[in-house]
Amino acid sequence: MTSRKSHRPGSTDASATPVEGASSPVPQGLQDPALLRRLLRAKDRMDSASHEAWPIERLAAVSGASKAHFARAFKLAFGLPPHRYLLTRRIEQANTLLRDTELSITDIAYATGWESLGTFGRIFRDITGMSPGAMRKQAQANTQPLERVPACVLKAAQRPDLNIAVLEKRRQTADGKVGPSTKEVS
Structure with a gap:
């Protein structure tokens, strides 16, 4: 008589091996170099077309995986779900355009892939803590010392923290709790 493996939450499987930095075992399929290449693709x-719509169906087709498998594998490989990763890229690009160009905020919103100026402003404020106009004023006021810093270093330093969902950030600030990006350093 063969025994069946338990697939209850929290149980481990012999085909799963831990990955450095991951809190849970990673399915064997994620260690497949071909899958990782497709996820990187x-x-x-x-990255190259963050202004375009990237529904999960389109991303799964690019990677040659099912929608559910792609979403799970992407989060395991890169630490963020695909939608949050795309939001991060769009906010980074918007920050760069606000800092380096004289485009209107409306033009920046549409150029970075937002379909609504209101949605852009709300999400931008939720993630960065500032409105796009305030961010532009702050960036332009601080241009002198930052002119010598390479753009790639500036982008990395200004990358928004999206380890938690935007709605959770909103809830935390509404409850009066300090969000992860606004914690005071002692």
């Missing part, structure tokens, strides 16, 4: 496509 989807990530690169989002």
